[in-house]
Amino acid sequence: MNTQAKAASSFAPLRQPVFLMLWAATILGNIGSFMRDVASSWLITDLSASPTAVALIQTAATLPVFLLAIPAGVLSDILDRRRFLIGVQILLASVSAGLLTLSAMGMQSVESLIALTFLGGVGAALVGPTWQSIVPELVPRSDLKNAVALNSLGINIARAIGPAAGGLVLASFGAAVTYGMDVLSYVFVVTALLLWRRAPQTENALSEDFLSAFRAGLRYARSSAELHRVLVRTFVFFLFASAVWALLPLIARQMLGGTASFYGVLLGAVGAGAIGGAVLLPRLRARLSADGLVLLAALLSAGVIGGLLFAPPRWLAIALLLVLGAGWIIALTTLNGVAQAILPNWVRGRGLAIYLMVFNGAMALGAFSWGMVAQAVGLPTAMLLAACGLAITALLFHRLRLPTGETDLEPSQHWPEPLLAEPAANDRGPVMVQIEYRVRPADRTEFLKTLRGLSAGRRKDGAYAWGITEDTAQPELLMEWFLVESWAEHLRQHHRVSNSDADLQGALLKFHIGPGKPAVRHFLSV
Template identity: 65%
Template sequence: MSGSFAPLRQPVFAVLWAATVLGNTGSFMRDVASSWLVTDLSASPAAVAMIQAAGTLPIFLLAIPAGVLSDILDRRKFLIFIQVMLASVSISLMILSHLGLLSVSSLVALTFLGGIGAALMGPTWQSIVPELVEKQDLKSAVALNSLGINIARSIGPATGGFLLAAFGAAVTYGADVLSYIFVIAALLWWRRPQDADDVLSERFTGAFRAGLRYARASRELHVVLIRAVVFFAFASAVWALLPLVARNLLEGDAGFFGILLGAVGAGAIVGALVMPRLRQKLDADQLVLGSVLVTALVMASLALAPPKFIAFVLLLLLGGAWIVALTTLNGTAQAILPNWVRGRALAVYLTVFNGAMAGGSLGWGLIAQELGVPTTLLVGGAGLVIAGLVMHRIKLPIGEADLTASHHWPEPLTIDPVEHDRGPVIIQIEYCVSRDSRPDFISALTRLSAERRRDGAYQWGVMEDAADPERITEWFMVESWAEHLRQHHRVSKADADIQAEVLRFHSAAEPPKVTHLLAIEAKHQKAFKP
């Protein structure tokens, strides 16, 4: 076994991958049952869209905290807890459905709880993949995870629709419960090594702030996020209204709805398989624009209530376009993120993605309630094309920088050991720069400031000596001594290149002088009062 399937040679990865495919299949079965049941309970488009929003809103709210938790908790135990939680949700749905007690409010509430589980699981599962395979197989493992999700997407909805039509919602939810049992068994079987003690390990609040600081300072991440918001906000219309399209426009039953969702999954699998060839001919921006145009075409065509076979083909196209856009945007985000913040920054991406889906679903549901489903799909498709053409001018980052840690900063010199939680800390770097070189130096230093902020600084500035204008001091502040020590391990080779460019303008024979200033603790401040 080689190439794309090489990670399956690792027994732990193979077992957990298979269990995850089974678990995701069960989740899609649950979702198709819930999406269809709400059309029985209410004819309101807003109520139907609320199910979509209830499943994605928790990921919008909790993805970032989930990313932090995945870094500071035992990931295996955390995943087991999440699976038990998700099984409990499906058990509740099964019992209420069997007793005939399901209502729109209870369905939305339990879907929301299921969304919480999905929010907690996403970053955690992504974080364990590097533990399961060799480094050279990591990209293939990520691709296999995407393939597994789409296998589940192609099997789950169709199976769920069949079970729903043949045996009812209680049996469909019960099948989902069984899938979680297999996932929990696989996680119990996995003997994950204990995490090594790390004196610089982050606590929740500090890790949370560090992740947000990075996201706020990364201009490249901002481009990916705004492109994702625009695409998913408009494209969410077809997902929010698809149950009504299947039932009212196409006059199908629950089984047909499952087949349509299965077509999306099948199209996504085909899209994933042809992606390598597409990447050879098209860049990331062209791939996203192509996905925009295909998705808009599908939305407009569904608004015309085509024959069922044509609708099936359209959903195949939608699945292919969706996976191309999703993979391109997610892959770009992965490429621009260093390892130390990958989970948290990807959680920011998931927050934006699911926020756009949740907000878009609610918005399109309300619009459909006033204008009708066909008109809403046409409006959404037209808006997607216009927004896609505008966003095409904002180019996605290439993501070719070397983000591995450079470890080129020397350890700071101190007379006595410094407590890790002591802070804040000011770091000053004194440069000697000629007047002629100053404009270029300031330009390079400004680029360096972004790196300082991404790696942990919450304030940054540059000042000159009034008595000697060629003596320029760069300064930045970090929360604590431990956070500054972490900066030493976060600086990438790409950042080192920027620093080398700044140092070219330093004219003195000695290296720039670096000073570390520590805040005086409150218990000692009274000694300095007059």
């Protein structure tokens, strides 16, 4: 495919009218959000000179995502996504209206600003997984990856425009008008959602309720070693990289002698750098692995923090922030892409919510910690510690390799429906499933090794306990067993088993010497 054809296919999702409408609306909404964030970040420096208070704004914005990400992911899977998005957008508009009112009346305080920022963070936590989950409904499957890339591009377009526009409006007209622009942006987003005629969702007898979906998401996350590696790398990177976001208002004001408009320009430079990084990313992927890209992003970000430490001229500070934007988007896109690649569709919303929880938890903890460090030892020393810590941990954790994401996670649908003498209630349980294998003594070691490799898959798909037993009278008879919380959850498990696990189960059959296939039995608690 030539370059022109690749470019055309990259923008193919924009041919879908609903996707184009929502994509444009979210850009406007994100521009308004970035304008609001600039106003809040700068206003707090007027209300308090304490680095801790300044950093608490970043903490208040990100902590709710850490606390509510998993419930938000569950809600995105079990509620009508269109109505849910409309409700949350109205909540966010109300938060900005509150900020507008307090600022216009001269009643804004550190406490009210942090409280309303926290409430806005709650809205962002609820809406994040749902925005990602609706993309497959808006475009054909062949355009899904390009649609995800366009969403990332849209966020960075807003990041390039919003902060600069927010700084300009803030410097020219004040905080109240800046917040008013954010309120107006939600009108466009809600209108677009009202115009989206979402196809009615069919009723499913196996639909999950909140608690069962919550438990299933946690079981999957607990059993997925691949997801654990992504989460560790994400937490370590953003714990140190968050320093520049937490301290940037103070860097702009105290070290660089800038105004609100200059602070907006710096943030705009980050967005512009992110767009440039997104353009370069395909070339970098051709040369570097995911681990190499994250290492590159960490070293670039550490270099920027170290460069700002010397209070450079403003033009050089802007150039450094361009580099930071490129490093930031490389890390974000790489880690998010790996997380997407290792999650099956049935748990994607909840898995991404856990990823967002760790990401925002690292940002919240990092922002608060770096604010405290800056207050204790001074701004320059805090920046030096952050830069060194980011570079050192990037080199150390480079050995904890990210998964390749090449596993086939599509449902195999190869399990036959279980036999029932009479219908079983969906909430009846727990369920014990037993699979009997007959294995030659010479093959026993290799068989058990293969079977234990299947245990994580059983747990991820719904089992809360798993084991292997042997018949004392017939040593060649081995039984695999696992427990599932209810009959409905086991039926869902039938639809979750991936092609990758099916291949592993097929490998087990090579060891089975009994007549026919291994016997499978289901036992319900009496």
